[in-house]
Amino acid sequence: MTPPILPAKHSTSASAHAHHGHPPERRPHDLRPWQILLLFVACLGLVSIPILTHPIPPLSDYVNHLARMHVIASIPGDQDLARFYTLKWSILPNLMMDLIVPLIDKVVGIYTAGEIYTLMCFALIAGGTMTLNRTLFGVWSALPLLAFPLLYSGVFLIGVMNYYFGIGLALFALSAWVALRDKWWPWRYLVSAAFVVALFFCHLFTAGIYGIGILAYELDRLRLGRGPIWPRIGVFVSGGLPFLPILPLLLASPTWGLSGQNYWEPQGKIAGIELIFNVYIDHVAVAVAAIFIVAGVWAARHRLLYVHSFMLPLLLVAGLVYLAMPRVVFATYMADQRLPAAIVFMVLAAMRADLRHRFARRGFAVVLILMLAVRVGEVQVVWDRLSQWTVAFRESVTRIRPGSRVLVAYADIQGGNDPTDLGLMHAACLAMIEKSSLVTTAFTVEGKQILRARKPFNEQVDTEDGTPPQIEQLLVTEEDPTPDGPRYWDLWPSKFDYVYLLFTERGAPNPDSDHLKLIAEGERFQLYEVVPRPPALPALPAPPAPRS
Structure with a gap:
């Protein structure tokens, strides 16, 4: 049997339902408005639990957007952010x-x-x-x-x-x-x-x-x-x-x-x-x-x-x-x-x-509460597990000096494909909130966001909403720029203070011990401080020519 189809125009009167082929006794009954309101408030409270218990939810773009909100609220009072960013x-x-x-x-x-x-x-x-x-x-x-x-x-x-x-x-x-x-x-x-x-x-x-x-x-x-x-x-x-x-x-x-x-x-x-x-x-x-x-x-x-x-x-x-x-x-x-x-x-x-029948009312309540409990429980359990790296990541940000420049790179190009990895993709933007840093993955795409990086820093960030470089790409651009065109990470040891390496494993070897020093790590990330290059020694004067 197919469900009844109601016409486009409706009236709550019994005569209207009878006119449209639905006799008064078949008019759908429902819960009272105050009962529906109570259920609405209760459901909103339940669905809010994962949000309220996880101030930094592991969502892909969320932290990046939140960092932009912080910049909007903080400029021009924050001198470091004002040095790196402007609003257009x-x-x-x-x-x-x-x-x-x-x-x-x-x-x-x-x-x-x-x-x-x-x-x-x-x-x-x-x-x-x-x-x-x-x-x-x-x-x-x-x-x-x-x-x-x-x-x-x-x-x-x-x-x-x-x-x-x-x-x-x-x-x-x-x-x-x-x-x-x-x-x-x-x-x-x-x-x-x-x-x-x-x-x-x-x-x-x-x-x-x-x-x-x-x-x-x-x-x-x-x-x-x-x-x-x-x-x-x-x-x-x-x-x-x-x-x-x-x-x-x-x-x-x-x-x-x-x-x-x-x-x-x-x-x-x-x-x-x-x-x-x-x-x-x-x-x-x-x-x-x-x-x-x-x-x-x-x-x-x-x-x-x-x-x-x-x-x-x-x-x-x-x-x-x-x-x-x-x-x-x-x-x-x-x-x-x-x-x-x-x-x-x-x-x-x-x-x-x-819902005129008691069985229908109880059945609806069971279906609603069951589905909501399953969904909220799923999110809560997964977010609790993911909060282990969330807490570790936020602690790693405390190791960054205020006003620093942070480069984000991937150890695995497939990183982020799993839903549990989504929250890590833009987690480095916490450094914008906590340490007023320049972060290469911050959304600064013209036509999409109002946030812009000031000159000359606009050449050190991703302005095309692309994928961060892999660590192999960094290794080949330490001394020379990318052969097929300039990239914002070219010559990175001289332009950045820290490198966040994402989608790696705790204890993974340092990929470049000459330029990177590990200062923090978690389950899926490592934070490296860029080792400054030693100053070039002045050229020694040529020895005097021997007298004849």
Whole structure:
């Protein structure tokens, strides 16, 4: 038996349900609003545990972003940071964290500010899912609480914090569009245009997520609407008007200079879907996905699952966009693979369950708590284990002199492919926070971030968001520059004070004892101090010529 499909327009009255083929006695029952609110607060508290117990979560880009927030909040008061870095504010589709976190940092400190911002992202996404569901169905429902177990995903591990904030904002934006759909039309377009601008500054891709939602919803309205077709087509086409501000914003942004850096890759499309459930442990991902599927099938077979008619066009539009999207867009990697982890919250918002029976209520509560406990437990256990090197890494930073220049290199080019290695990739940026250092891997890409390295230090950092050099590359560029073009690590012994060697092992031999001195190490890293070259001895005067 297939789940009931509700029409595009809804009313909470019994007569409305009877008119649309759902008699009053079959109207889905749910938990009371105050019960849903209590569950929301409880779930938010549970999902916050790994964040609150790990001030430096082992996420890939997180520490790099956090270091930039610290620089924004500290310049010009910190003379060392001001010597190395400057801020170049411009119209960038990647600014929300830069605007919020430095303000919080002035009150509570940078690590707590990062935790608060992360929990804001979680609350926005879960709250946006609940609100969109309420707008679509006309009543509050408990089923969107299932968004909480999906907040920790493979996409979250990358540390794309602006994108995560934008997902939540896009859900609220779509809620506003649906709520204003039958109101005075100028309000709908003005509110939507304001959301589009805000989403642009969160992340360009989140404006696209909002666009997918509006396109799917308007297709549903067009499909089920009545009356002359051409006026309805005109209204459908006009749904794109609020997105017009993106074009001038993008053209005025340095990000436009990255518009040619795109490529499409057929492999990895299935992996992008797996990122919805897969975090660290494959068995846990399979278990969570299986619980979702089994519970959904059971509810559908017992006619307890109600699906909004918006669901079908949403899946079609999102699926086509996902298949067509390149892997890299505007030099941003994993552009396509980020999409499923965002669309899944719209999918949840388009469903509600009939919880009139005590068994259904208990079953829903068991499924929710079980999945959330499994997911939070998985993250907590892995992060506790990873905190061993996190603590060791932070202790190693204390060995660095303030105002130093830090070069990051890899011992293993495959490092970072395992999810447990992601937090190490940008951990060296802790030296920016703790020691006001120059770090070669700090995000200073024009068109992506507002942070820039001052001259002459801009020639000593990665300005292309590339992969750090391998130790073999350092060994061949000690005395001579790279043959096929200058690299920021060329002649490194004379330009840097420390070298972080990542993805190595404790006790690994010193790769260059003439120029490096080991001063700290952990499970997956070593910190070397660069041995300064001895000053060249002055040339001895030539002996006098013998007299004839």
